[in-house]
Amino acid sequence: MSVGFVMLCHTALDRVAQVARHWAEQGCPVVIHVDSRVRPRELRDMKKSLDDMRKLIRFSPRYRCEWGGWNLVAATQAASQMMLRQFPGVRHVYLTSGACLPLRPAADLVAYLNERPETDFIESVMTEEVGWTIGGLNIERFRLFFPFSWRRNRRVFDIATRMQQRLGVRRRIPQGIVPHLGSQWWCLTRKTLLAILDSPERVRHDRYFRRVWIPDESYFQTLVRRYSTDVESRSLTLFKFDFQGKPHIFYDDHLSLLRRSDCFVARKAWAHADRLYDHFLSPAVAEDQRSDPNPGRIDRLFSAAKERRVRGRAGLYMQSRFPVSNFENGRTAMPYSVLQGFAELMPDFPDWLTTMTETRVHGHLFGPERVEFAGGQSVFRGGLSDSAKLRDYNPKSFLTSLIWNTRPRRQCFMFGPADNQTLNGFMAADPNAQISIVSGAWAVPLYRSGLPFSDIRREAARLQRVEMEFLDLLEQHWVKARVRIWPLATFLDKPTEPLQTIIEEIAPRLRPRLTSAPNLVDLTGFGQFLQDLRNQGMQPMVMGDYPANDIFHNPDRQVRPHLVS
Structure with a gap:
């Protein structure tokens, strides 16, 4: 197979092992990064369950990862390097999370990538064109310092950011770097990944991006523009976010919806969605003949769900989400x-x-x-x-x-x-x-x-x-x-x-x-x-x-x- 999978995981290791085995049984190598906060016994049990797949499944050095932290990039770098060095036949590396669920057989993905051998699939948008960022920071991500965690010290983070903006603090962006943003779930060619990881300027790049806010959404998205010759700015992974920037979670009742998308991988699936895992990890799925990935087919449903969640139904007042006065979607339901x-x-x-x-x-x-x-x-x-x-x-x-x-x-x-x-x-x-x-x-x-x-x-x-x-x-x-x-x-x-x-x-x-x-x-x-x-x-x-x-x-x-x- 010409595609290998890198998996970043920290919970539901039984599902991670199940998905990794699914890909390995189809001939695709898998490199798994397990967060260092996971207890050793859980990791030992997972490795033991995959003992028979040692030829195709590897475990990369562990990092302690936090949301939006540099260690997510470091873990990805380490796992990708292991993939490229230990599996020379891999032409594309597909980055996934432990909550990702394969929707189509690996053979479909390989055939799709074989038709595009030089194409890098990664969402990569210039900061001036981004309209979906949550938090009000676009180019400021690259020009300010972020010594405090946004998740753990939100108030201190906001104070430090406002102070730097008032004082006119501006970090110097390294020469040749044009900041881009995008989803962290990508599929890159061996050539592009090697150019990024083996670049003589990598130390300088890493030092700069360590202090960028949420570097996993900008590191590869920016550098791929420097080294790639054919970038398709989209992800092959189906992911949807709500109005707060939180990912939608797929449950058993989303089965028909996921089938309709024709995407290769979906993020993120609920760990207890037995029906989803049983269906999509079944060999019977390989018999289906499907077209190119087209998440646009289900965008309307997600837009409607977002509208329903944000605005509610006209005239409906629920104890679970009582609307703010004068911001309700219609005061009453009928004339x-x-x-x-x-x-x-x-x-x-x-x-x-x-x-x-x-x-x-x-x-x-x-x-x-x-x-x-x-x-x-x-x-x-x-x-x-x-x-x-x-x-x-x-x-x-x-x-x-x-x-x-x-x-x-x-x-x-x-x-x-x-x-x-x-x-x-x-x-x-x-x-x-x-x-x-x-x-x-x-x-x-x-x-x-x-x-x-x-x-x-x-x-x-x-x-x-x-x-x-x-x-x-x-x-x-x-x-x-x-x-x-x-x-x-x-x-x-x-x-x-x-x-x-x-x-x-x-x-x-x-x-x-x-x-x-x-x-x-x-x-x-x-x-x-x-x-x-x-x-x-x-x-x-x-x-x-x-x-x-x-x-x-x-x-x-x-x-x-x-x-x-």
């Missing part, structure tokens, strides 16, 4: 309607709206006494209780849970100034909210309550103040809800037009037309009632120009349905 003042004027309005729009219409979900679910239910879908105390513990979660649990059916509910007003700002900023208000309609139940007039006046002043605050809120520039407001007098003058507008917005697909209308309550004497409030020192301001006579009680002005074209 919903908030209707204020209609039930006070038309007692059968909820039933009528249910019939006209085929939606679920609740009463006052945020009423002071209880949650008025549709149908008078005490427990609604998703285990939501009608307890006002439980609802008021977290009104936002109550509303978002209701909308999420009932999707895709639209929810409508009554609202008023006597209800809990905690969510006014939340609903006003929600693009899914449709808020329709008949301002001043709250006075009709007060007029019909039979309470002492002094109590009515105080309550009317309080409710008007609450409603005016809500109306002022809805006029703010940041409001995203669809808002329609009709003063009481305007609504009563032509009630059919607002009703038609509401049902069309709630059920646009049905294209409903008013064939029936709810009946208005008896408003005999209501105009005089408002005048009495004025006479007692309370000024009604949200009813519009409501006359003192009983003009709106005239039978000719009752709601009469008619077609609106």
